[in-house]
Amino acid sequence: MSYVVALTGGVAAGKTAVERGFEALGVRAYDADVAARAVVEPGSEALAEVARVFGADALDAEGRLDRAAMRQRVFADPSARTTLEGILHPRIRTWLRDAVAADRGPYCMLSIPLLVENHAHYAWVDRILVVDAPEAVRIARLMKRDGVDEALARQMIAAQATREARLAIADDVIVNDGGVEALAGQIERLHARYLELSRQNS
Structure with missing residues (x-):
C-alpha cells in the first residue's frame, strides 16, 4: 500500500486546485465525491x-x-x-x-471534504494536508463561483466544521490566499517532502 496523504479543506478554500496540482506531478488522488x-x-x-x-x-x-x-x-x-x-x-x-x-505510486492522496467530521474512520492515513484560506477570501470566491450573496456564502461556510477544527488535525497546511504561482510552489515543496516520507516508510 502507498503512503497515504488525506487532503481536506473548507468550501472554496481551493482543495480541487491543490488536488489538480498534485495530479499534475503524477500523484493519484482518490476522491470521496467520486x-x-x-x-x-x-x-x-x-x-x-x-x-x-x-x-x-x-x-x-x-x-x-x-x-x-x-x-x-x-x-x-x-x-x-x-x-x-x-x-x-x-x-x-x-x-x-x-x-x-x-495504488502502486510512492504515495497517493485521499480527497475527503468532510474529514474533520469523519476523522476517527480515517485513522489509517499517514498524514493530513489541510488547504486553508481566510474566511473573507472564501466568501468572495463563493459569491463569484456560485453566484450567491454574502449571507448565503457565510451560511455555507458555517454549515461545515470550523477552520480551527480543520487546522487542529493538520500535519501540513497549504495557505491558498494568493496566485497560482504561490500555490504551485507550496505543492512542489510538499511533494518533495511526501516522496521522502514515503521512502522512509517503505
Whole structure:
C-alpha cells in the first residue's frame, strides 16, 4: 500500500486546485465525491438499500439515485441524513481503502471534504494536508463561483466544521490566499517532502 496523504479543506478554500496540482506531478488522488457516486451505481447494494429504506421516489425515472430529491429530504430531516450516511459512508470508506490498497505510486492522496467530521474512520492515513484560506477570501470566491450573496456564502461556510477544527488535525497546511504561482510552489515543496516520507516508510 502507498503512503497515504488525506487532503481536506473548507468550501472554496481551493482543495480541487491543490488536488489538480498534485495530479499534475503524477500523484493519484482518490476522491470521496467520486466514491460516493460509484457506490450507488445502478445494480449496487447501496442503491437497493436506499430504495428499500426511502422508497421508490429516492430513484429517478432511469433507476438512478435522485440526488436532488434526496438532498432536499436530508436537509429537511436530520434523521434521514443520518440514515443515508449510515448506508453510504461505510461503503465510501471501503471504496477508498480498496483504491489505496491497489495504488502502486510512492504515495497517493485521499480527497475527503468532510474529514474533520469523519476523522476517527480515517485513522489509517499517514498524514493530513489541510488547504486553508481566510474566511473573507472564501466568501468572495463563493459569491463569484456560485453566484450567491454574502449571507448565503457565510451560511455555507458555517454549515461545515470550523477552520480551527480543520487546522487542529493538520500535519501540513497549504495557505491558498494568493496566485497560482504561490500555490504551485507550496505543492512542489510538499511533494518533495511526501516522496521522502514515503521512502522512509517503505
